[in-house]
Amino acid sequence: MTTPDFPETASGAEGPGREIPPASLARLPIYLRALNAMLADSVERVSSEELAEAAGVKSAMLRKDLSYLGSFGTRGVGYDVQFVSHKISALLGLTQEWRVAIVGAGNLGRALARYSGFTTRGFEVVALFDADQGIVGTQVGWLTVSHVDDLETELKRTGTNMAVLSVPAVVAQELCDRLVAAGVTSILSFAPVVLQVPAHVQVRKVDMGTELQILAYHAQRAQEAEPGSRARSAQ
Known part of the structure; x- marks a missing residue:
């Protein structure tokens, strides 16, 4: 790739100490x-x-x-x-190799494992785990669901460096602790609970219920702003 002929300036140059909002x-x-x-x-x-x-x-x-x-x-x-x-x-770190494990092979976990958009954006799903013996050993795409008891062994074997938690709240912290102990420091959680992690571990929480509530708030505000909405609501 040929670099364009306009220089970067010192004021805008990126650096390890420059935080992005x-x-x-x-x-x-x-x-x-x-x-x-x-x-x-x-x-x-x-x-x-x-x-x-x-x-x-x-x-x-x-x-x-x-x-x-x-x-x-x-x-x-x-x-x-x-x-x-x-x-x-x-x-964004997308020039590195990101190998992702999904913990929880329910409907959401299986859908995430099949999502082709991960690969095109630089993420390779390399492992899928569950505790349900009826699910363990089944195929999801090219992946075989492993038992969560084998979590640490499979994380090491696959070179996992990022994980997705799609499990119930009651087991989320325990599994998060195991991921951290195994060396995973980047976790995306769909569990409806606040996870406690060391300072060096990054956790992103996706709460679809909360997002829908926020969406409902904005929808209601839009309805209230419509002409005649107050008159209708008072009837």
Whole structure:
């Protein structure tokens, strides 16, 4: 890949001590998805306005978010799509090899194991676990469900460095502790409970019930803002 001929500036250059605000960090995967779609369509350059529209954000917000990666856009020329895609991928750690174990092979765990989007984004699901003897030994895609008793052995064998917990709250902390003890320091949890982990372990919690409640709040606010809504609610 040829690096574009616009230099990075010291004020915008990324570095180990430069923290990206959580809101900006959360939008980077969205920009990456839009950029990769453009690459698939052989688009070489894109303006901030075009990229912002593809990502569903304001162009000023996009420019501020990308400034945390460095200064590499040129007014009137725009961004080099491949270069910015690579920069975001590198910052998100997607140029490394991520080997994922899914703990919990119920409906959600099995659906996650079959999700082809992981592979295209740099994540390889290498192991799937459950405690149900009726599920252990069955095939999910190319994976065979292993018993959770073999967790540590299989994590070591597969070189797992990231895990997904899709288990009931009552067993989530115990399994999380086992993952951490086995050396896994990046965990995505769908369990409806707050997990306690050491400071060096990163846990991201996905609570679909909470997200639906927030969505319901915004939907209700939108309904209340409609003309005549108060009159209807008073009837």
